Amino acid sequence: MQFELLAQRGEARLGRLTLAHGVVETPIFMPCGTYGSVKGVSPDQLRSAGVQILLGNTFHLMLRPGAEAIERFNGLHQFMGWDRPILTDSGGFQVFSLADMNKVNEEGVSFRSPINGDKILLTPERAMAIQTALNSDIAMIFDECTPYPISKAGAESSMQLSLRWAQRSRAAFTSDNALFGIVQGGIYPDLRQASLEGLHKIGFEGYAIGGLSVGEPKPAMLETIRRIAPKMPAQSPRYLMGVGTPSDLIESVRRGVDMMDCVMPTRNARNGHLFTSSGAIRIRNAVHRASDEALDANCSCYTCQNFSRGYLHHLDKCGEILGATLNSIHNIAYYLELMRQARGALAEDHYDAWALTVYAGWSETPPPLEFDLEAPQ
Template sequence: MNLPNHFELLATDGAARTGRLTTPHGVVRTPTFMPVGTAGAMKGMHWREVREAGADIVLGNTYHLMLRPGAERVAGLGGLQRFTGWGGPMLTDSGGFQVMSLSELRKVTEKAVTFRSHIDGAKVELSPERSIEVQRLLGSDIAMQMDECVRLPAERADIERAMQLSLRWAERSKRAFEAAPDGYMLFGIAQGGDVPALRQVSARGLTDIGFHGYAIGGLAVGEPQAVMLSMIEETAPALPADRPRYLMGVGTPEDMLEAVARGIDMFDCVMPTRNGRHGMAFTRFGQINLRNARHVDDPRPLDEESPWPAARSYSRAYLHHLVRSGETLGAMLLSEINVAYYQELMQGIRGAIANGTFESFRNQTRAGWARGDITQR
């Protein structure tokens, strides 16, 4: 059954696309990067900073929010947008990946995944129907189907079993989503590991079911970048061209630039804030490790041409001091600098696609990362 399409494709340049996704809480410009607010908060950042950095949409985690504070409680407090104060578009994942990665004691059956909470050890069952119910209670603009993600490398038989189970769960997720109000969206998730034929089977199966948008899951889970990119090349062309394509859990600026070149529209990753908490800055010069002793006497800012004030205002010496001293302010500043750089990169990508200059932008950006800051001490 066809679902309403809330995605407008505005321009293409090769396989790269730019568009507009309309949600109940606002418009999302694509390609877009979604900062990850796992438990309803952006680690080290105020929502105001996330918004000012240029983010149109953020991600919340179903697994964590269903365990604490609880989906029913969030619903009673007005949904995620009101509860958090973000107010803008939000996407929630299904919770399946966290079940697989965080719960040592778990059991996967056709019906559901049963696991022990990492908080208090309570036994919890998460089925496709319950995952959709939780996401609807949270009030996210975009919900994800329940799927099973297999870490790579894995045996083909295990990959195929999980992919076929995910397709059956996709059908159940869609049925469970049928009562959602108009404008809210459900995305299917293509699985298949690093096996091209299975990726194509998954993409065709999801297209036959029909979703508002489509994600590529099960990548950035330990495989080399070349494998990830080849799986995108196998999967993206098999997905409907008029619907948004979301590469889950990716990634580095280079990963995103290369994925856009292969037709991807949406990304999420904890890397900007996680790396910021560990002293790493993302810039147009590439990554800069502020823990390195060479910054101890360096009065220069990270990037005097950055549109983000913190990247222009604080010296590398001061940031180095904060990081080495374990001061919370260092993690906060680097997290906001990183999120802002990711948004700056997305803005540049969108403009280049609209102007038909994406390949030039891609080459110049990669050259800047490779060259680095040649004046670094």
């Protein structure tokens, strides 16, 4: 893996990431391919929508069809028919979200398979072996996603456990692909700093910010990013996990983030919640029933070029599968176009002005730039 930092404007960065399966221009958004598929959207449609890199879920794929099955295809790319880069998570996030089913100890996490009830132990070593079998371009260390709210002592012991697991993940990962460390520590700036220092000592190809967008107030999330992102190694890519809305993308890039992923564009699309250059709309609202307007007049995606709001409203009302597909194509294209514009604005050094133009289109006030994490919450 190679990362070139092409320009820096304030804390925002323009970069180029060269991976085993191709080049990714950063800042970039990665749609989620949970079960080895971005729900309802074919690889061909993803490419047309501008997708450069996808996220695959270790947890779901280890349960079905199992890492051994995918290994027979030389990995996830061939299995799912996607030849561009893939990043896989470690499975930790899903394991920890299985409330009352998990048991955490130094060794790893035991849980019951939600598919067949089998008892499964996921450890850093096992998570690395699975991601090696998936042959993703970028693998993530196995860590504990610290919940919110949590006491400082709780956040610290969780962060320390994640650091010990980071060491074991690094030692167990023998693939030539890239491995990223994950900064934890909740919304406590000194814990975030300690986590980053510990990871940097171990040494990774890239660094992620985990444990955000888990229920903390939005300003606390943005302030945590503002504090920690600029301290992450400048010559390595920085990945913000599980974020977010279009404005979260704009604000996270402004604070120094290069890569993001979230289920939001695709999940919302399936619920008829669509992002446009004039703000978010609900396609099932009656106002769209007879509309012959394009979903977004400024969008060049397949959906906007060929179908009306009225038709998308109709498909949604009838629960037609095609509606979910067309809506998902648009939302994904919208997120990717937002990142393409962000890269253009960074190249031409007018990021802040560009961001204000986007917010004006949505009639949205930009979020506050600072937030006091030390003040009583």
